[in-house]
Amino acid sequence: MKPLDRVQKKWVVQQLRRAASQKSMEGMQKYQEAIMEVLLSEGSKTKLKSLAAGDATVAQIEEIFGLKFSDEVWELCEETYDVPPPLVYNLDQLKKAFYDTCSEAYNRIAIDYLMVACKVKHNAILSKQLEASTGDSAPQVPATTPKPDQTSEIAGSSSDIRPTTPSEANFGLPSPLPIRVFPEMALSVRVAKGGQEWLVSGIADWALGYGERSVLEDGTVMIAVEAKRTENIGHAKAQLLAYLATIRQLRIQANKTNVMTQGFYSDGQEYTFVCIRNDGSVMFSMTYNLLHRGKLKTVYNFLLSMLDTAAKSSPHTSPTKRGPAQNEEIQNFDRDIFVKVFKDGDGAGSITPPIIYHDETDEEEWPDFSLIPEEEI
Known part of the structure; x- marks a missing residue:
């Protein structure tokens, strides 16, 4: 297999770091599979x-x-x-x-x-x-940042995500x-x-x-x-x-x-x-x-x-x-x-x-x- 070029090496290192930072096996596997695809592509017809x-x-x-x-x-x-x-x-x-x-x-x-x-x-x-729409003077930025796919409020948190505008508040949107x-x-x-x-x-x-x-x-x-x-x-x-x-x-x-x-x-x-x-x-x-x-x-x-x-x-x-x-x-x-x-x-x-x-x-x-x-x- 031909050695990876400079860009590919940086990308592989980047993916390894992200895999190591994952808290679940599924998350690690996603990055591992991406790395393997790049490595295997070196031997494929489509370069x-x-x-x-x-x-x-x-x-x-x-x-x-x-x-x-x-x-x-x-x-x-x-x-x-x-x-x-x-x-x-x-x-x-x-x-x-x-x-x-x-x-x-x-x-x-x-x-x-x-x-x-x-x-x-x-x-x-x-x-x-936020304060104008809810009457709440608590800080808007939550201490715990929700995951990108998280749509529910953070249970038990003093910094729950709240609606920003009155129109959004009517629909309960954070x-x-x-x-x-x-x-x-x-x-x-x-x-x-x-x-x-x-x-x-x-x-x-x-x-x-x-x-x-x-x-x-x-x-x-x-x-x-x-x-x-x-x-x-x-x-x-x-x-x-x-x-x-x-x-x-x-x-x-x-x-x-x-x-x-x-x-x-x-x-x-x-x-x-x-x-x-x-x-x-x-x-x-x-x-x-x-x-x-x-x-x-x-x-x-x-x-x-x-x-x-x-x-x-x-x-x-x-x-x-x-x-x-x-x-x-x-x-x-x-x-x-x-x-x-x-x-x-x-x-x-x-x-x-x-x-x-x-x-x-x-x-x-x-x-x-x-x-x-x-x-x-």
């Missing part, structure tokens, strides 16, 4: 081809996953929330810290600052919505599962195209989804983020697209009703947002440069809207009733969450924005930045 996300081209991803590129620009409906002062302060301090900027690690710091601020805000929004951030997340998928089977894999700088890391290939990842040094940012487009296509394919294989995936690539200063819609069409936003006035607010709200979409895609909140109503809702799901599109730059095809929850959350007390000398800010 399994490997493609590392970092080596992929846009054309390859388009062909393998059957994607198509839209001429529409992905843009926000409304910038609802102001940028929190600590985020502005942290980004300013980073510029003054005299870091070596010729490193991807430096670029990731700024992105991490943004993601932390957005996640804290998103959690606060969900908690406020709130969205908490979206977690997973740095350095390994992603891989096997996909057949034109009689050829491909193994596409890589390690996303960040992945966002619900559940535990060991089950994130069961269709529970919905957002991916890729960081690059400024001089290498041109390579980020294809790599992020590979991750988003992989995530979408995993959700298709897991029989998810909504398979929209989202993400962005950045060098910490310029941000470009990307989504693959349910019909397989790819949309890109404009590139937002934080050096331009007001663009930090745009980027901040863009990521918040993506978190909201991901939360609404959790198994507790995705549409489940089959029929024409479900099909229409799924078809338009990606257009109904905070976004609008412009075709040919003339505003045609714009969508009436949905109801947006405005910022009424009680922020934690910020530091009094007026007390900090200007030379330190």
Whole structure:
């Protein structure tokens, strides 16, 4: 048998780790069988081809996953929330810290600052919505994260999942599962195209989804983020697209009703947002440069809207009733969450924005930045 290539070796190690993390024999067996299929395919007539996300081209991803590129620009409906002062302060301090900027690690710091601020805000929004709908001031995020296929409440838990909105409360639907951030997340998928089977894999700088890391290939990842040094940012487009296509394919294989995936690539200063819609069409936003006035607010709200979409895609909140109503809702799901599109730059095809929850959350007390000398800010 021919030795495994670099991509296949990484994939096998990844599957072994996931098998070891399983609590049941059935879970272990699933990953063991996947490994054996790859090993046996080396001797079969149909050769399994490997493609590392970092080596992929846009054309390859388009062909393998059957994607198509839209001429529409992905843009926000409304910038609802102001940028929190600590985020502005942290980004300013980073510029003054005299870091070596010729490193991807430096670029990731700024992105991490943004993601932390957005996640804290998103959690606060969900908690406020929960409190308004139930009159319960308990924290929204459960201490024990339900499994992806869990639909019942956690018995005996003080942090049971509760409805988020009055309309959902009438039907007893629980709130969205908490979206977690997973740095350095390994992603891989096997996909057949034109009689050829491909193994596409890589390690996303960040992945966002619900559940535990060991089950994130069961269709529970919905957002991916890729960081690059400024001089290498041109390579980020294809790599992020590979991750988003992989995530979408995993959700298709897991029989998810909504398979929209989202993400962005950045060098910490310029941000470009990307989504693959349910019909397989790819949309890109404009590139937002934080050096331009007001663009930090745009980027901040863009990521918040993506978190909201991901939360609404959790198994507790995705549409489940089959029929024409479900099909229409799924078809338009990606257009109904905070976004609008412009075709040919003339505003045609714009969508009436949905109801947006405005910022009424009680922020934690910020530091009094007026007390900090200007030379330190």
